[in-house]
Amino acid sequence: MSRVLAIALNPGDAEALAAFCQAIEAEFALVDAAGDAATDLGATRILRLEGEIPPADALAPFVAELGREAEIIVGVAHMAGKDLLPRIAGLLDRPMVGDIVEVLDKDQHRFLRPIVAGNAFAEVQVEPGPFVATVRATAFKNPQRGGDSPVETQPAPAPRSTQRVGVSEAKGGRPDLTQARVVVSGGRPLKDAETFERLIGGLADALGGAAGATRAAVDSGIAPNDLQVGQTGKIVAPELYIAAGVSGSTQHVAGMKDSKVIVAINTDPDAPIFDIADFGLVMDLYDAIPQLIERLRG
Numbered sequence: 001m002s003r004v005l006a007i008a009l010n011p012g013d014a015e016a017l018a019a020f021c022q023a024i025e026a027e028f029a030l031v032d033a034a035g036d037a038a039t040d041l042g043a044t045r046i047l048r049l050e051g052e053i054p055p056a057d058a059l060a061p062f063v064a065e066l067g068r069e070a071e072i073i074v075g076v077a078h079m080a081g082k083d084l085l086p087r088i089a090g091l092l093d094r095p096m097v098g099d100i101v102e103v104l105d106k107d108q109h110r111f112l113r114p115i116v117a118g119n120a121f122a123e124v125q126v127e128p129g130p131f132v133a134t135v136r137a138t139a140f141k142n143p144q145r146g147g148d149s150p151v152e153t154q155p156a157p158a159p160r161s162t163q164r165v166g167v168s169e170a171k172g173g174r175p176d177l178t179q180a181r182v183v184v185s186g187g188r189p190l191k192d193a194e195t196f197e198r199l200i201g202g203l204a205d206a207l208g209g210a211a212g213a214t215r216a217a218v219d220s221g222i223a224p225n226d227l228q229v230g231q232t233g234k235i236v237a238p239e240l241y242i243a244a245g246v247s248g249s250t251q252h253v254a255g256m257k258d259s260k261v262i263v264a265i266n267t268d269p270d271a272p273i274f275d276i277a278d279f280g281l282v283m284d285l286y287d288a289i290p291q292l293i294e295r296l297r298g
């Protein structure tokens with residue numbers, strides 16, 4: 001059995017997990033529930049699950065059984081990972097370290113993880129022995145590639161007490177928020193869903209990017225829930241993040257501060273978002289965004 005059992009739940013997870021395993025110089029076997037894992041990421045073997053992936057209450061005992069002999073069972077710290085991995089830790093009675101962003105000492109199992117909505121970092125050390133972990137995909141990227149892992153397939157376990165009633169995909173054909181190279185986010189001043197779509201969606205489309213939102217925008221019904229960026233939403237780190245009408249609360253910033261270039265558009269020159277912005281535009285977004293869209297399209 002490999003030292004590490006990695007579980008890929010969403011597209012793109014396998015790369016992040018491979019990069020983490022390379023950072024701790026560990027061999028890993030991969031359970032591919034996402035179905036897109038490449039075979040050149042260095043896994044000793046890949047177990048691809050076929051059919052519909054069940055909710056976490058049925059997947060957890062299945063993965064726990066596979067990982068009983070593994071030193072580390074690891075997944076990505078997104079919604080699905082945060083649902084699954086703690087259950088596995090509970091089932092196997094193992095300690096868990098969540099949200100790893102840096103490996104400080106691979107032998108002592110000392111890691112860095114953000115706390116207080118990303119405003120501080122904690123160094124955590126796991127007691128000797130097996131443990132369960134989640135890693136931030138934005139912190140582990142571009143694994144070295146090579147080899148050709150053997151792939152086995154197995155039917156996904158059947159659902160238990162929880163049934164998935166339905167899955168609906170977000171409309172619009174924009175790139176996934178967590179994978180997009182450009183994210184344009186809007187806040188409370190967008191007024192309504194139609195205005196949000198016209199301005200934030202319009203600028204996102206002009207840049208080939210994804211649309212994001214603050215929790216205030218989501219709570220006011222301006223933007224759908226799955227667009228929320230932040231502590232209780234999605235964590236993103238695109239090449240370009242444009243925040244329009246976003247105050248820059250600690251909870252929002254926790255989800256986007258690792259973006260490479262941050263642009264803020266805000267009427268208030270003292271808005272906290274300007275503290276972390278690389279470029280700031282003190283302007284009404286209702287003037288600025290139509291002009292930007294026109295220039296980009298023109």
Ligand SMILES: Cc1cc2nc3c(=O)[nH]c(=O)nc-3n(C[C@H](O)[C@H](O)[C@H](O)COP(=O)(O)OP(=O)(O)OC[C@H]3O[C@@H](n4cnc5c(N)ncnc54)[C@H](O)[C@@H]3O)c2cc1C
Nearest residue numbers: 187188189214215216230231232233245247251252267285
């Ligand atoms: C436990 C907890 C978790 C949370 N999690 C999240 C989270 O994950 N994500 C998140 O975003 N929030 C989260 N929040 C909410 C967070 O605290 C803020 O309330 C929220 O981020 C504010 O959203 P906003 O910037 O859209 O609104 P506001 O704070 O109202 O800011 C609006 C901004 O727009 C500017 N503005 C107004 N009109 C215009 C205009 N015409 N043109 C340009 N600028 C204009 C204003 O100057 C202001 O800076 C959380 C809160 C709690 C308590």
